[in-house]
Amino acid sequence: SFSGPVTDHAASDDCGVAILGAEPDKFWHDHKGAKVNAIRTRTLISKADIIVVRFGEKYRQWNAAFDAGMASALNIPLIVMHLDEHQHALKEVDAAALATTRTPEQVVQILTYVIKGTLPV
Template identity: 75%
Template sequence: MTKSTKWNIYLSGEIHTDWREQIEASVNEAGLPVSFSAPVTHHEASDDCGVAILGAESDKFWHDHKGAQINAIRTRTLIGNADIVVVRFGEKYKQWNAAFDAGYAAALGKPLIIIHQDEHAHALKEVDAAALAVAKTPAQVADILRYVIEGRLDGYTDGSAS
């Protein structure tokens, strides 16, 4: 890929903070040729899409199953089309879906960037081992994307420090 190539970045993981917007703002400010996609981040819509479209279920298992299947159509397609997959694990909730997305992306051979804090390092050791980078902040992810796309590291020219 060249700098002029449009890169497709899939942003998976926790939905309770503005980490996606932080990455998008940094990347857009840098003028990088990137398009972003993500799962549906409206929690209730994501949970209820199956029954809203296909009809009510009296059993919560089948309610959730219908939603998971419909969400998987979006998730599998967007991860499959991604050039890079970024997965954030937040502090408050266990994001089993994020772990699944990371595993699916790894199985497809997608370059994977993981974001989490140190307290999750042990629990996510297998996920981290599949990643090409493990970051702690959205700013670090934006810097990784800038480097990968432009092939340039701020403060360095021709491989030597400036």
């Protein structure tokens, strides 16, 4: 089965206060959310056989880098996907990855080969 990030930005930001109660200070609001999200992320990463980290054009670059670092530290096979324009900024992340891709199709082809042992046609 596949797991992925919470892509509802508001839900990700507000999960801590929605579950644990409101915070008047934005720092503590964000801190609660980060901690609850960390429970989810650390659990899913630690159970993963393979991690695919996609660096998009705007949101969650720092989260993606953190997730890639965690996968690398746990010695979980890592596939990274990003645009050419991010190559220099992500050179260390790319070095930790077992594969660096540019497109979702390449990721699918790698996963198909890893799981089924077949090449794309």
